[in-house]
Amino acid sequence: MMEHIGIGFEDELFKDVPEEVRCHLPLPRGMSEKDVVAEVGRILAKNRHAGEVPSFLGAGCYDHYVPAAVDHVISRSEFYTSYTPYQPEISQGMLQALFEYQSHISELTGLDAANCSMYDGATALGEAARMCARLNDGNVFLAPRAITREKLSVLRNYLTGTGVELELYGWDDDGGVDLEDLERRVTGDLCGLYAENPNLFGVIDARVPVLRGMTDAPLVMGVNPLALALMRPPGDMGADIVVGDGQCLGSPMNYGGPGLGVFACRQEHVRKMPGRVIGLTEDSHGEQAFCMTLQTREQHIRRGRATSNICTNVALVAVAAAVFLSYHGRDGLVELAKENIDRGRRLMDLISDIDNVQSPVFENYHFNEFLVELPVKPEKMNGILSKRGFQGGLPMSAHVPEMGDCMLLTTTEMHDDTVQDSFVSVLKEVL
Amino acid sequence: MRPDRRLIMERPVREGYPDVDGYVPEGMERASLHIPKVDEPELLRHYTALSRDNFGTDSGPYPLGSCTMKHNPKYADRLASQPAVGRMHHHMEEEHAQGSLDIMRRMERALGEISGMDSVSLQPSAGAHGEYAAMLIVKAYHASRNEERDEVIVPDSAHGTNPASAAMAGYKLVEIPSGDDGCVDLDALDAALSDRTAALMLTNPNTLGIFERRVKELASMVHGKGALLYYDGANLNAIMGKTSPGAMGFDLVHFNLHKTFATPHGGGGPGSGPIGVRAFLDDFLPVPRIIDEDDRLALDWAMPRSIGKVNGAMGNFAIVLRAYAYILRQGGDGLKGCSERAVLNSNYLKKRLEDHYEVPFADPRKHEFVASARKLKKDKGIRALDVAKRMIDHGIHPPTIYFPALVEEALMIEPTEDETMESLDRIADVMISIAEEDPATVLAAPHSAPVGRVDESKAVKDAVLSYRRMMSLREGSR
Numbered sequence: 001m002m003e004h005i006g007i008g009f010e011d012e013l014f015k016d017v018p019e020e021v022r023c024h025l026p027l028p029r030g031m032s033e034k035d036v037v038a039e040v041g042r043i044l045a046k047n048r049h050a051g052e053v054p055s056f057l058g059a060g061c062y063d064h065y066v067p068a069a070v071d072h073v074i075s076r077s078e079f080y081t082s083y084t085p086y087q088p089e090i091s092q093g094m095l096q097a098l099f100e101y102q103s104h105i106s107e108l109t110g111l112d113a114a115n116c117s118m119y120d121g122a123t124a125l126g127e128a129a130r131m132c133a134r135l136n137d138g139n140v141f142l143a144p145r146a147i148t149r150e151k152l153s154v155l156r157n158y159l160t161g162t163g164v165e166l167e168l169y170g171w172d173d174d175g176g177v178d179l180e181d182l183e184r185r186v187t188g189d190l191c192g193l194y195a196e197n198p199n200l201f202g203v204i205d206a207r208v209p210v211l212r213g214m215t216d217a218p219l220v221m222g223v224n225p226l227a228l229a230l231m232r233p234p235g236d237m238g239a240d241i242v243v244g245d246g247q248c249l250g251s252p253m254n255y256g257g258p259g260l261g262v263f264a265c266r267q268e269h270v271r272k273m274p275g276r277v278i279g280l281t282e283d284s285h286g287e288q289a290f291c292m293t294l295q296t297r298e299q300h301i302r303r304g305r306a307t308s309n310i311c312t313n314v315a316l317v318a319v320a321a322a323v324f325l326s327y328h329g330r331d332g333l334v335e336l337a338k339e340n341i342d343r344g345r346r347l348m349d350l351i352s353d354i355d356n357v358q359s360p361v362f363e364n365y366h367f368n369e370f371l372v373e374l375p376v377k378p379e380k381m382n383g384i385l386s387k388r389g390f391q392g393g394l395p396m397s398a399h400v401p402e403m404g405d406c407m408l409l410t411t412t413e414m415h416d417d418t419v420q421d422s423f424v425s426v427l428k429e430v431l
Numbered sequence: 432m433r434p435d436r437r438l439i440m441e442r443p444v445r446e447g448y449p450d451v452d453g454y455v456p457e458g459m460e461r462a463s464l465h466i467p468k469v470d471e472p473e474l475l476r477h478y479t480a481l482s483r484d485n486f487g488t489d490s491g492p493y494p495l496g497s498c499t500m501k502h503n504p505k506y507a508d509r510l511a512s513q514p515a516v517g518r519m520h521h522h523m524e525e526e527h528a529q530g531s532l533d534i535m536r537r538m539e540r541a542l543g544e545i546s547g548m549d550s551v552s553l554q555p556s557a558g559a560h561g562e563y564a565a566m567l568i569v570k571a572y573h574a575s576r577n578e579e580r581d582e583v584i585v586p587d588s589a590h591g592t593n594p595a596s597a598a599m600a601g602y603k604l605v606e607i608p609s610g611d612d613g614c615v616d617l618d619a620l621d622a623a624l625s626d627r628t629a630a631l632m633l634t635n636p637n638t639l640g641i642f643e644r645r646v647k648e649l650a651s652m653v654h655g656k657g658a659l660l661y662y663d664g665a666n667l668n669a670i671m672g673k674t675s676p677g678a679m680g681f682d683l684v685h686f687n688l689h690k691t692f693a694t695p696h697g698g699g700g701p702g703s704g705p706i707g708v709r710a711f712l713d714d715f716l717p718v719p720r721i722i723d724e725d726d727r728l729a730l731d732w733a734m735p736r737s738i739g740k741v742n743g744a745m746g747n748f749a750i751v752l753r754a755y756a757y758i759l760r761q762g763g764d765g766l767k768g769c770s771e772r773a774v775l776n777s778n779y780l781k782k783r784l785e786d787h788y789e790v791p792f793a794d795p796r797k798h799e800f801v802a803s804a805r806k807l808k809k810d811k812g813i814r815a816l817d818v819a820k821r822m823i824d825h826g827i828h829p830p831t832i833y834f835p836a837l838v839e840e841a842l843m844i845e846p847t848e849d850e851t852m853e854s855l856d857r858i859a860d861v862m863i864s865i866a867e868e869d870p871a872t873v874l875a876a877p878h879s880a881p882v883g884r885v886d887e888s889k890a891v892k893d894a895v896l897s898y899r900r901m902m903s904l905r906e907g908s909r
Binding site: 149304 | 432436438439440444445448449451454455456457458459460461462464465466467468469471474475477478479480481482483484485486487488489490493495498500502503504506508509510512513514515516517518519520521522523524526527528529530531533534537541544545547556557558559560562563567570590591592594595596597598599600601602604641642644646647670671672673674675677678679680687689695696697698699700701702704718732738739740741742743744745746747748749750752755756758759760761762763764765766767771772774775776778779782795797819820823828829831834852855875877880881882883884885886887889890891893894895896897898899900901903
């Protein structure tokens, strides 16, 4: 090959790289595949995963069972090793799978349009706030004070450059939206209003449907897509945009990433939405076909005036979600969602029997998780639980400081009675 | 339409709704949801049929310019599909996550060596996300010096994400034209630079595959005005072990792990877009940072000058892990070899094509080059798009087309180091045969793809993004 292009050695092709910028790469020599697998395996063996140390963490990232069929489908190398479907004629498989994902999300949310993924729930929320700023001239974006520090920080960052201010509203005695506080803050200058249901406290909030009547500004609802199998679709409650973490639909936790940012909106706003979307069309024979569409919103066409800078998303995770949803189907999803509520209720009842512990903190409907108030600092409690072979819940102090004595406990179908019982008996012993 | 391409939701769902009483507050119960259950045998047939209508790097050559479609090694996937990766929560007590933290720490250091940067954050989820995080850092840095700088300069050959990321961070864009040699026009740069300039975003080699030789001079011009120099790492696969963003004088850089470090692109993602910075920008990196605490690794959130978070967790760990395994496998010499072979392959393919397609600008190229179908269009009415569609008939994924915009009828070709000479010859033979073919055949291509040419303008006009929308339009037209 070198002969053909008239060079004697590879470095001749780098004669345009001036001496003054040349450098060496001081990394060790390469390893055999066998040694790489052994070395990485050795490092990972220091982890204590949820199968070894039962974990009661959630807050957007959940340990659910992933059916083998999901892994199998997304491992098909035709999907797995493909790039973004720029050439629709040889990408119909991925395009249709993503259109089906969008269709499932549209069904769950009750909104006609969904994109084919954002990075995760936090960035989907950030993008939703930016979309609100494109939809109107308001200057204040309202979000709940009951929010993870990660989401809050991402939201603040995504509002950079929009000129929109972030304001936070409180919660009521039952853990739902504090309507009075909210009413004080809703003014004509509102750019968008965000509410989560279920919220950070795991509470399914019956007051969320009221929000539509409070403002004409865009309403953004944060959801858990699995919980939506039981709940009225947010589109029916007046949501303009729906966002959420979709990792619960068939993906492992992966130490937080990749996640799946769910993003749906009303049809009338599709040209303002961020991210890739797959549209229905026809091929030259008039047969049903799919392609990426509305690309003039996107960075590779619109550059500095794009609705978002997003390019690579998490398409394969979206396909996993689509497979997961069809694998269970409507009735299976309802059963799974109910099982998750049942597991939560069982755990909260068991814990409520312990003296000095309030479980749950909020008397309300919950999904997957609930707050407990402990007589010791939750951080300290987690240290004790670690030594006893459990990963406790999420201490609230770093997220919602005024709830610093509380811990968010999450349980899913992965916790059988034995796991819950032994966790509770350890709690009893140490409290 | 083939029956196996029927939409998965075109199946019945039993009438009525399962009982959900007592599970959600009264009045919030769901009453309908059209997600049919598909039993596993049918489910697998559906997706297997779809997968056959898709093309990946395992299917054939994929010389998609600027996308670096390398082979995705299978050992990386085996490593990523174990519970010690999957069943880890990012809020875990650090003592449970020492393995994940150790992988991340090692990866930060490896990327630091490769890029010549002092500190690395693995948090951004993709390349564009890394650009955005870096622009937030640029902003925080200038703010910390009480400097008001509101402009970011990008060359006209830049990836679209560059201006989009800068705009998202609230910057005004100043676009500068390329010179006759395809490189940044330093006079234009000089005219654009001012005390309003916050940063210049640059890819080197640029999107034409040309190395910006005067990068040092360029760097001192930018720094002389108090601005920062940002490296778009999309083309890093061209230079590993030869030079580095640090050696060239850049202050911040993003990496595309799904390009340079061979992690799968999954039909659009997930990727991973770590960023690296020089020591003076270290304080501004996203939190939490991985630090040493006693004998173990810990997460430090107490970084008052940090930009905060750019995603909800710790970044795409499952992708970082795969890329780390790839770096271990290659080692320093191996990565250098990747760059050498990528550049050799690109120059070989260019040489084979240049009698048949115009390839503007001078030699040598790095990992990619941009050919033009301008003459073909003039002589035979065959556009870059038509060449691309005809390549599909030959089992080759087309190059990137119509980018960068400064080359008319652009075909941007990046073969990567993984193509053999035989495979490069096949790509060349196919492209040459198309240039010599009867235009009618080319214009009607593809002929052997799962579908005929797809009507993209109808998709835009209709904007049907879901089955729900599709059905409501169908009902409306009845």
